[in-house]
Amino acid sequence: MGTTCLESPPILQDPRVTILETSMVFPSKETEKRSLFLSNIDKVLNFEVETVHFFGANEDFPPAKVAKMFKNALEEALVVYDFLGGRLNLNPETKRLEIDCNGKGAGFVVASSEYKLSEIGDLVYPNPAFAQFVQKSKDFVQQNDQPLCVAQLTSFKCGGFAIGFTTSHTTFDGLSFKTFLDNLAALAANKPLAVIPCHDRHLLAARSPPRVSFPHPELIKLDKLPTGSTESGVFEATNEELNFKVFQLTSHNILSLKEKAKGSTNARATGFNVITAHLWRCKALSAPYDPSRSSIILYAMDIRPRLKPPLPKSFAGNAVLTAYAIAKCEELEKEEFSRLVEMVTEGAKRMSDEYARSMIDWGEVHSGFPHGEVLVSSWWRLGFEEVEYPWGKPKYCCPVVYHRKDIILVFPPFGGSSGDDDGINIIVALPPKEMDKFENLFYMFLN
Known part of the structure; x- marks a missing residue:
C-alpha cells in the first residue's frame, strides 16, 4: 500500500457554464434588524471561501426540482442564520468590523454545463475551471452590494449537479459551516433543524482590559512588515506561477509515520500531528x-x-486559532522525525484557555494577522461529504483552487473511506522548482 501522487489528469479547461437565472433570496419571515459583533478571530478572516459540492444524478430529484427545494431551504435558513443575509459594516463609533443583520439577502444562481459530470475530470484534482461552479459575490445583483453568501446550482447533462457556495469567512469556520449544511439539508427535507446554532460571538470577545500573557511568534503586527513588503500573511494570494498537485497517503502510510514518531518513547502521536510534521x-x-x-x-x-x-x-462563527511550531531548517533536515512530531504536539498542547484568550487579546491591542511559512488546514474530518440531503450525499466536496502557496489542504479520499482505508489527499501549490523538490522530499522522508 504505497503512497501516490496523482499525476495531473487531462483537465477540462472550460466546463461551458451558462448562467440561467440570477436572483436574491430573502428570509422567509421578517428578522430583527441588529448588529452582530465580530470577534478578533472573525475580523482577521475577511475574505471569501469558495466550495463546490458535487452530486450524482437522482431520477427522483432532477436539478430543477433540487433548485426549487434548495432555494426554499435557503430562505428558511436566513431566518435562523440572519447574519448570512446581512452585510459587513465598519462601525463608525467603535471602528470595528461587524455584520449589519439587515435582511438584504443572499445570492442565488441557477446555471447549466454542456458536459456530463463524468466528463468534467477527476473531482479530486484541483481544477481552476471549477471556479465557474461558484459565483463571485461582489456587485452580485446591484452595484456595490456584496452578499455574504451566494449559492449556485449548476446542472450537468447527465442529471447530476454541483452546488457551489461563496461565503465570507467572517460568517463561519469549517465546523460551523458543516452545521449550517446539516441544517440546510434538514430544512430542504422539511425536518427540524439538526442543531440549534449559538450566535453569541461575545463568547470570544477580548478581555477588558486585554491581557497578552504570552509571546506570540505566530502573529505579526502590520507595522513590523519590512518597508515596501506586499506580504499579508499566509492567507494572501501570490502572483507567482504555481503547480498544483495532489499527494495521497494511505492509512498504512499514516500508521508508518506514527511508528516513526515513537522514537525512543512509546508516546502515541495523532495522525494529524505526524502528517503535519511530515508536511x-x-x-x-x-x-x-x-x-x-x-x-x-x-x-x-x-x-x-x-x-x-x-x-x-x-x-x-470562527472558533479556530493557529497553533504553531518553530525550528531552524537544519533541525528539520537532521532531527529525528519523533522530535519534529513532539514540536507539533507541544504546539497543540500550548493552546490552553489562557493561551487562546491571550491570542484574542493580542488582536485587540495590535493590527496584525497569523504569520508563518506554511499553514496546514485540515478538511479531513469536517464531514461535508456526510451531509444527508433529500437528494443524497455529495460525491465529493472541494474548495475552488486559490493561488496561495503557503496553505496546504488535507482532505478525505474521494467518496470518503475506500473500503477499510481511511487515507487522505493533500493539495499542495508551489512554484515548479519547489514543487519538484517537495515531491522528492515527500517520498524520501516516508522511507
Whole structure:
C-alpha cells in the first residue's frame, strides 16, 4: 500500500457554464434588524471561501426540482442564520468590523454545463475551471452590494449537479459551516433543524482590559512588515506561477509515520500531528536552503473544547486559532522525525484557555494577522461529504483552487473511506522548482 501522487489528469479547461437565472433570496419571515459583533478571530478572516459540492444524478430529484427545494431551504435558513443575509459594516463609533443583520439577502444562481459530470475530470484534482461552479459575490445583483453568501446550482447533462457556495469567512469556520449544511439539508427535507446554532460571538470577545500573557511568534503586527513588503500573511494570494498537485497517503502510510514518531518513547502521536510534521519538513526544505533560517508552521485548531467553560459545539462563527511550531531548517533536515512530531504536539498542547484568550487579546491591542511559512488546514474530518440531503450525499466536496502557496489542504479520499482505508489527499501549490523538490522530499522522508 504505497503512497501516490496523482499525476495531473487531462483537465477540462472550460466546463461551458451558462448562467440561467440570477436572483436574491430573502428570509422567509421578517428578522430583527441588529448588529452582530465580530470577534478578533472573525475580523482577521475577511475574505471569501469558495466550495463546490458535487452530486450524482437522482431520477427522483432532477436539478430543477433540487433548485426549487434548495432555494426554499435557503430562505428558511436566513431566518435562523440572519447574519448570512446581512452585510459587513465598519462601525463608525467603535471602528470595528461587524455584520449589519439587515435582511438584504443572499445570492442565488441557477446555471447549466454542456458536459456530463463524468466528463468534467477527476473531482479530486484541483481544477481552476471549477471556479465557474461558484459565483463571485461582489456587485452580485446591484452595484456595490456584496452578499455574504451566494449559492449556485449548476446542472450537468447527465442529471447530476454541483452546488457551489461563496461565503465570507467572517460568517463561519469549517465546523460551523458543516452545521449550517446539516441544517440546510434538514430544512430542504422539511425536518427540524439538526442543531440549534449559538450566535453569541461575545463568547470570544477580548478581555477588558486585554491581557497578552504570552509571546506570540505566530502573529505579526502590520507595522513590523519590512518597508515596501506586499506580504499579508499566509492567507494572501501570490502572483507567482504555481503547480498544483495532489499527494495521497494511505492509512498504512499514516500508521508508518506514527511508528516513526515513537522514537525512543512509546508516546502515541495523532495522525494529524505526524502528517503535519511530515508536511512541515517537506515544505521548509523545498525552499532555497538556509540552515539557519527559522521555519514556523501554523495549523488550525478548534478552540471550542479548550476554553473554560468550553464553547458550545453549536457555536456559529470562527472558533479556530493557529497553533504553531518553530525550528531552524537544519533541525528539520537532521532531527529525528519523533522530535519534529513532539514540536507539533507541544504546539497543540500550548493552546490552553489562557493561551487562546491571550491570542484574542493580542488582536485587540495590535493590527496584525497569523504569520508563518506554511499553514496546514485540515478538511479531513469536517464531514461535508456526510451531509444527508433529500437528494443524497455529495460525491465529493472541494474548495475552488486559490493561488496561495503557503496553505496546504488535507482532505478525505474521494467518496470518503475506500473500503477499510481511511487515507487522505493533500493539495499542495508551489512554484515548479519547489514543487519538484517537495515531491522528492515527500517520498524520501516516508522511507
